[in-house]
Amino acid sequence: MGEPTVWELLERHLGRAAELRRLLHSEPDLSGDESMTRDRVLQALPGDQTPVKVAETGAVLRLGGPGPCIGVRGEMDALPVTEQTGVPWASRHDGAMHACGHDLHLAALVAVAWAVHEARLPVPLLVVLQPREETYPSGAKDIAEHGILEAEQCAAMIGAHIQPALPPEVVACVPGGVNASSDEFEIRVHGTSGHAAYPHLSCDPLLALSEIVVALQSIVSRSVDPMSSAVVGVSSFASGQAANVIPGLARATGTIRALDPRNRALLRDRVVAVAENVARAHSCEAEVRFTDGEPVLENDPALVRAVSTHLADQGIGLSTTLRSLGADDFSFFSERMPSAMMFVGSETTDALHSASFLPTDADLRLTARAMLAGYLGAADLLTAPDA
Known part of the structure; x- marks a missing residue:
């Protein structure tokens, strides 16, 4: 038997990612107070590199050697919502809840980081732990203006967001403006x-x-x-x-x-x-x-095509129509570099930001697979002969 593929390695880390997700969900941090969440995620990541603290409570961590890298964003902040899910791992912080799936995104990112690290893929991964997605001033804007992305030679940025408007096992990866x-x-x-x-x-x-x-x-x-x-x-x-x-x-x-x-x-x-x-x-x-809020979130067409190829190869259903007049400060990254924000279908039908919103472990798996497809698609473009 040969070495496991990066996709197989990803599957091996999903159980640990689900445990991390439950921990993060039970101990949510509101916008601007994400230090504990940041430190927990950093402790769960592989590698021996020293993270760079940015945007007050955020951090970036490079996995891999020198040269251009691919960034994958994970938002850290919870919402000022009193949870009503009733699960044993519900929020223990009154008036704070991960009602937008950021706990899920972070756990998926950790699983992707382990898979890429263990597969020893040639293109480095830049883990971007972003604070203050839900409030102003924007954490993404602060990171984008910090200079750390240029210093790390970040060539593209990938994001994935759970979206109950889509059916399970479907990912929307659409070129052009996808958020307002x-x-x-x-x-x-x-x-x-x-x-x-x-x-x-x-x-x-x-x-x-x-x-x-x-x-x-x-x-x-x-x-x-x-x-x-x-x-x-x-x-x-x-x-x-x-x-x-x-x-x-x-x-x-x-x-x-x-x-x-x-x-x-x-x-x-x-x-x-x-x-x-x-x-x-x-x-x-x-x-x-x-x-002033977020600019238009523009998905790079070439990057979308490359990512969609990997999604399709994994048998993941593709939606090519979903756009939203919602906003996401991921757009401050897409202003500066080729970027792709994917929307990930969910088994839950509860609305984002609702007190009962609770994606499943299957949604976590799909989110991680979408992030990995994003990383691989961006790596394809970066290592193409004419790049």
């Missing part, structure tokens, strides 16, 4: 307060903001190509305290999502124009503030 840019906005309308019985003596910011919110709903349908996907949504509205007092201020917040970077800039401009001009029509003033 995401910006938040706040609109503050300043008017003149007064007695509700004498509205002609006031400038009502609540009425002005109400019309602004309605007007914002037509921006996408009248400013964006119908063949492009985008969202402008208002999610909070606050104004006034008394039934007989016209307030002096009204405030709303919302989100802008787009799969085309050009639409991202267009929609921001349109939100400002609508808010300012509608407010002015009511003798009020509107102030718009933006919180």
Whole structure:
């Protein structure tokens, strides 16, 4: 019998990965406080290299020799959710839960790292343990701007995310934009307060903001190509305290999502124009503030083709249509280097971020196989004769 393949080696480490997943799930760390999770994952990884601490609570670890490497990202943070799964290994931290599958991703990454390490594959693997995927400031942005990826000669980045919208044993690996840019906005309308019985003596910011919110709903349908996907949504509205007092201020917040970077800039401009001009029509003033979020997550077409070949060779079903106006700060990596984010089908039908979300060990196996296919596809491109 010959040496085991890297795929066979992966299977040997899935049991240990499942145990690690349960440990991580039971002891979740919220965004910005992932040091314990980081250290547990580092202890579970192979090799004798010294990790480099980045982004406060994150780390990168090279497995293999010098030269260009392939990065695989694992997010570490949990969500501020009170778990309702009832499993023996449920979260022991009140108000914290791995409700987005990050515990699963980390455990899958450890299994992949062991398989690549034991197979002695020629292309080094860079394990990227990323904090703060769920909150701002973005952990991926901090790592991307740190310079460590360039220092390690990271040639491509691979990510995989569990996705219950897909059926089990199916992986979506799609070229182009697969996650939207995401910006938040706040609109503050300043008017003149007064007695509700004498509205002609006031400038009502609540009425002005109400019309602004309605007007914002037509921006996408009248400013964006119908063949492009985008969202402008208002999610909070606050104004006034008394039934007989016209307030002096009204405030709303919302989100802008787009799969085309050009639409991202267009929609921001349109939100400002609508808010300012509608407010002015009511003798009020509107102030718009933006919180910059993630850019569009673009999958590299050549990398997608190479990864899809390995997925298909393993008999994994492929989806070529799944895109989402959700956002993931993996996009800060895809801005800088060829990258591929895969969405992994799940046996659970509970929604991401729900208190009952609990992927299975089969989902862990598929996630690990997707990550390994990503690494191998990127390695193929890196070692091709014309690379």
